[in-house]
Amino acid sequence: MTTTHETQQTTTPQYPEHFEPPRGTAYRLLFGPGLVRGAWMGALFFVLGTLLVVGLRAWWGWDPVWLWPVIITVAGLTAAPIGFLAGIGAFDYWLYYLSGRPTRPEDHSGHGARSWRDYFRVNTDHKVIGIQYIVTTFVFFVIGGLFAMIFRAELAQPGLQFVNSQEFNGLVSAHATLMIFLFIIPAFAGIANYVVPLMLGAPDMAFPRLNALSFWLLPIAGVMFLASFLTPGGSFAAGWTGYAPLAEGQPLGQTFFNMGVQWAGASSVMTALNFLVTIITMRAPGMTFWRMPLLVWANFTTSLLVVVATPFIAGSQFFVLFDRVMHTDFFIPEGGGYVLGYQHIFWFYSHPAVYIMMLPGFGIVSEVISTMARKPIFGYRLMALSLVGILVLGFSVWAHHMFVAGMADWLRVPMMITTLLIAVPTGIKVFSWTATLWRGRIRLTTPMLFALGFVTMFVIGGLSGIYLGSVPVDIHASDTYFVVAHIHYVLFGGSVFTIFAGIYYWFPKMTGRMYDERLGKLHFWATFISFNLTFFPMHYVGLRGMPRRVFDYAEAFGDLNFVISIASFALGASTVVFFYNMVTSWARGPVAEANPWGAHTLEWQVSSPPPIFNFDEIPQVVAGPYEYGVAGARHAVMSPAREAQEVPA
Amino acid sequence: MRKGIVQLVAIGVVIAVATTLVAVLFQWLPTSASEEFDRIQDVYWLVTIISIAIFALVTALIVFSVWKWRVSPDDDEDGPPIHGNTTIEIVWTAIPALLVLVIGIVSAVVLARNGEAGTRPLRVEAVGQQFAWRFVYPDYENATSGELVLPVGKEAQFTMRSVDVIHSFWVPEFGQKMDAVPGIETTILVTPTRTGEFPVVCAELCGLGHATMRAKARVVSEAEFEDWIAEQR
Ligand code: HEM
Ligand SMILES: [Cu+2]
Numbered sequence: 001m002t003t004t005h006e007t008q009q010t011t012t013p014q015y016p017e018h019f020e021p022p023r024g025t026a027y028r029l030l031f032g033p034g035l036v037r038g039a040w041m042g043a044l045f046f047v048l049g050t051l052l053v054v055g056l057r058a059w060w061g062w063d064p065v066w067l068w069p070v071i072i073t074v075a076g077l078t079a080a081p082i083g084f085l086a087g088i089g090a091f092d093y094w095l096y097y098l099s100g101r102p103t104r105p106e107d108h109s110g111h112g113a114r115s116w117r118d119y120f121r122v123n124t125d126h127k128v129i130g131i132q133y134i135v136t137t138f139v140f141f142v143i144g145g146l147f148a149m150i151f152r153a154e155l156a157q158p159g160l161q162f163v164n165s166q167e168f169n170g171l172v173s174a175h176a177t178l179m180i181f182l183f184i185i186p187a188f189a190g191i192a193n194y195v196v197p198l199m200l201g202a203p204d205m206a207f208p209r210l211n212a213l214s215f216w217l218l219p220i221a222g223v224m225f226l227a228s229f230l231t232p233g234g235s236f237a238a239g240w241t242g243y244a245p246l247a248e249g250q251p252l253g254q255t256f257f258n259m260g261v262q263w264a265g266a267s268s269v270m271t272a273l274n275f276l277v278t279i280i281t282m283r284a285p286g287m288t289f290w291r292m293p294l295l296v297w298a299n300f301t302t303s304l305l306v307v308v309a310t311p312f313i314a315g316s317q318f319f320v321l322f323d324r325v326m327h328t329d330f331f332i333p334e335g336g337g338y339v340l341g342y343q344h345i346f347w348f349y350s351h352p353a354v355y356i357m358m359l360p361g362f363g364i365v366s367e368v369i370s371t372m373a374r375k376p377i378f379g380y381r382l383m384a385l386s387l388v389g390i391l392v393l394g395f396s397v398w399a400h401h402m403f404v405a406g407m408a409d410w411l412r413v414p415m416m417i418t419t420l421l422i423a424v425p426t427g428i429k430v431f432s433w434t435a436t437l438w439r440g441r442i443r444l445t446t447p448m449l450f451a452l453g454f455v456t457m458f459v460i461g462g463l464s465g466i467y468l469g470s471v472p473v474d475i476h477a478s479d480t481y482f483v484v485a486h487i488h489y490v491l492f493g494g495s496v497f498t499i500f501a502g503i504y505y506w507f508p509k510m511t512g513r514m515y516d517e518r519l520g521k522l523h524f525w526a527t528f529i530s531f532n533l534t535f536f537p538m539h540y541v542g543l544r545g546m547p548r549r550v551f552d553y554a555e556a557f558g559d560l561n562f563v564i565s566i567a568s569f570a571l572g573a574s575t576v577v578f579f580y581n582m583v584t585s586w587a588r589g590p591v592a593e594a595n596p597w598g599a600h601t602l603e604w605q606v607s608s609p610p611p612i613f614n615f616d617e618i619p620q621v622v623a624g625p626y627e628y629g630v631a632g633a634r635h636a637v638m639s640p641a642r643e644a645q646e647v648p649a
Numbered sequence: 650m651r652k653g654i655v656q657l658v659a660i661g662v663v664i665a666v667a668t669t670l671v672a673v674l675f676q677w678l679p680t681s682a683s684e685e686f687d688r689i690q691d692v693y694w695l696v697t698i699i700s701i702a703i704f705a706l707v708t709a710l711i712v713f714s715v716w717k718w719r720v721s722p723d724d725d726e727d728g729p730p731i732h733g734n735t736t737i738e739i740v741w742t743a744i745p746a747l748l749v750l751v752i753g754i755v756s757a758v759v760l761a762r763n764g765e766a767g768t769r770p771l772r773v774e775a776v777g778q779q780f781a782w783r784f785v786y787p788d789y790e791n792a793t794s795g796e797l798v799l800p801v802g803k804e805a806q807f808t809m810r811s812v813d814v815i816h817s818f819w820v821p822e823f824g825q826k827m828d829a830v831p832g833i834e835t836t837i838l839v840t841p842t843r844t845g846e847f848p849v850v851c852a853e854l855c856g857l858g859h860a861t862m863r864a865k866a867r868v869v870s871e872a873e874f875e876d877w878i879a880e881q882r
């Protein structure tokens with residue numbers, strides 16, 4: 001948490017007269033934007049929401065007047081979060097503007113973090129927001145991981161030992177939901193938030209206030225998912241897929257899932273729009289599309305996926321919510337509803353979502369491999385185009401999740417063909433990474449280990465995807481532990497490994513300090529080995545007959561499940577090494593250079609951490625980002641980075 | 650470089666052999682008990698062979714490159730500026746495309762054959778309800794049982810229904826699975842090839858008792874089946 005004081009002083013904000021908070025500190029604490037105002041405004045809005053529901057019901061003479069499922073939905077899951085956001089100041093600027101009051105001038109006082117407290121405020125600096133995202137998402141990673149430890153303990157033996165079946169289903173559902181919506185998707189958004197504007201040579205994202213708002217929607221979603229555990233009947237327990245009609249008859253906790261997904265989804269969409277506009281309009285002079293680093297390409301395509309697909313999951317969850325609280329019949333067959341409709345809408349988002357969870361990782365790995373192998377990315381243009389190919393094809397395969405769902409028979413073969421074809425652009429990426437290694441000068445740093453670990457694990461996940469893509473094989477393997485193995489090879493060995501690679505790679509840039517390389521390698525090997533011991537045997541138990549999402553299973557699978565559980569605890573323990581490394585290195589690691597890896601992309605041409613507005617002079621981009629080995633080649637022309645001064649956090 | 654290629658191939662062969670051993674030494678699939686599963690297993694092996702080849706190729710390239718071209722972390726020289734190679738790029742686009750098309754075609758053929766009902770199959774209705782299965786035999790005056798009994802060698806056509814939420818009918822040894830969806834009817838074919846007892850497993854999360862929603866499937870001789878069904882009426 002170091003900042004460049006130097007630049008801050010040069011941009012000392014000029015507050016106009018009327019902006020000095022007029023009264024004392026107590027007044028400012030209560031009524032100034034911040035968590036305190038967020039808390040009481042959240043409570044206030046809860047009361048207002050309750051009055052709205054109760055008032056309307058009383059007025060219309062509906063019985064009962066106090067209908068808790070509706071009150072919770074309106075007051076607790078909708079109004080209170082809005083109150084909270086208003087309280088922390090996420091809407092201040094817009095509300096001032098709307099109401100004709102003088103808005104805070106563009107003094108950029110919301111930029112940079114001067115102390116750790118600034119990370120708990122609405123801040124419009126993409127670098128601060130990036131770190132807010134990353135830290136928040138890792139908190140949810142830990143919580144989701146602990147849930148997994150609990151149900152793995154339960155699964156170590158057949159039969160029920162530690163939890164009851166409602167709790168088991170709840171833990172499994174919450175684990176997946178947190179990992180997907182509160183870890184992988186936003187962790188990538190966090191890394192991109194930090195890195196993309198820098199890579200583009202931009203001073204910030206296109207819409208900094210929207211950026212801040214997108215971040216603050218996330219903890220709301222996370223708290224909502226977790227709060228469902230406190231409801232009567234326990235947390236939502238219909239799986240992260242929340243299939244209707246099971247979800248319709250579930251206790252109150254399911255509503256928390258329906259609404260939590262809305263907040264997380266809104267966050268994704270806003271960030272994605274922001275990335276799109278930023279990438280299209282804020283590239284430095286000379287930064288043509290064909291000179292953009294692949295991480296930027298990856299976030300560009302991911303953002304397109306998010307913007308188009310996310311409204312579909314929002315819709316699917318609203319329909320379920322309406323069925324639950326308003327007694328509509330979208331998915332209730334007795335009322336003429338169409339049960340499979342839920343799955344079509346849900347997967348129309350959730351298949352693209354698996355690429356939302358993978359493409360940014362492809363981007364990270366391209367950066368790391370090229371830099372660490374000291375070679376240009378092999379086939380840069382095809383690498384970018386294959387992202388576009390995945391983007392387009394990704395919308396034509398959703399029903400491969402429904403091969404045994406009883407959908408129209410004729411849909412199966414076309415969806416199988418498109419699904420299998422996605423392996424082609426994916427294969428291009430894998431082969432190009434390996435070709436980039438060829439004759440390189442390979443430096444096996446921690447980010448590189450994770451990147452190479454990713455490529456091998458992802459190949460396994462992609463190949464198990466081919467098995468599942470083949471309809472006859474999927475008919476046997478669908479809904480079994482084989483699918484669980486597949487998703488963990490692509491999402492853990494895939495996405496999470498790339499997140500680790502990215503965190504290690506940009507750690508010096510973000511914190512201005514270097515992590516401990518020995519601990520990093522220890523972390524990699526511990527994770528790599530325990531990951532495989534945990535998830536590889538799942539292919540076997542699945543094919544042999546163990547369905548997914550069960551707390552009890554046939555005796556025959558007892559031994560392997562015991563091994564899997566032990567390995568999963570080791571996997572959990574391996575992340576302790578990571579957190580220890582991160583925390584201690586951030587606090588007192590050796591000061592990092594501006595460009596410790598000798599990379600060409602723009603973020604490395606400024607100090608670590610970068611100046612408040614990223615570039616003291618606008619870089620002029622003159623060539624591609626990976627011109628390693630080309631004599632005298634530069635990505636951009638700019639004066640060398642001044643080293644940042646160290647400031648105690 | 651000659652020597653390098655030899656080493657690379659050697660690494661690839663070692664990895665391929667090791668993976669093949671993993672694939673054949675363990676019995677990854679249940680012993681098939683249906684004609685449909687026999688055909689599915691053929692597809693499975695086709696995909697497995699292709700997978701082993703691709704896995705060996707990629708991992709061998711990575712292991713070889715790292716072993717051959719690794720330098721110390723503070724080395725600051727660059728590698729050769731190779732930006733790409735159009736021929737290679739076309740090759741590794743075309744060959745995988747071809748391979749997946751082969752898989753796709755074979756799969757489509759198997760799917761079609763597994764879906765062809767012969768003349769007069771034995772009709773069975775599988776009704777899912779939280780948390781038990783019920784099997785109805787419409788050809789035998791709607792005889793109903795909690796146990797699934799099938800005559801060996803005779804094609805059975807299942808019609809799945811559900812009275813509450815989605816369930817999924819799965820007998821691992823038959824390799825066939827289909828969801829039972831409220832509001833619609835779904836079907837699947839099974840032609841048992843050997844007698845024995847197999848578990849019927851619910852494969853779709855259906856609520857609190859999902860894990861325990863199991864039944865027994867028994868494949869018996871034609872004569873035994875006739876006796877059994879007579880008792881059920
Ligand atoms: C070659 C590429 C891939 C193919 C052919 C493929 C194919 C499939 C298929 C057919 C299924 C449905 C299995 C079933 O439920 O019966 C599936 C499930 C899944 N795949 Fe993939 N996949 C691929 C890559 C990926 C990637 C890159 C990700 C994410 C990073 C991913 C994440 C998932 C997830 C999360 C599920 C399970 C969803 C659920 O039911 O909970 N897959 N995949
Ligand atoms: Cu999918």
Ligand SMILES: [Cu+2]
Pocket residue numbers: 815816817851852853854855856858859860862
């Ligand atoms: Cu079930």
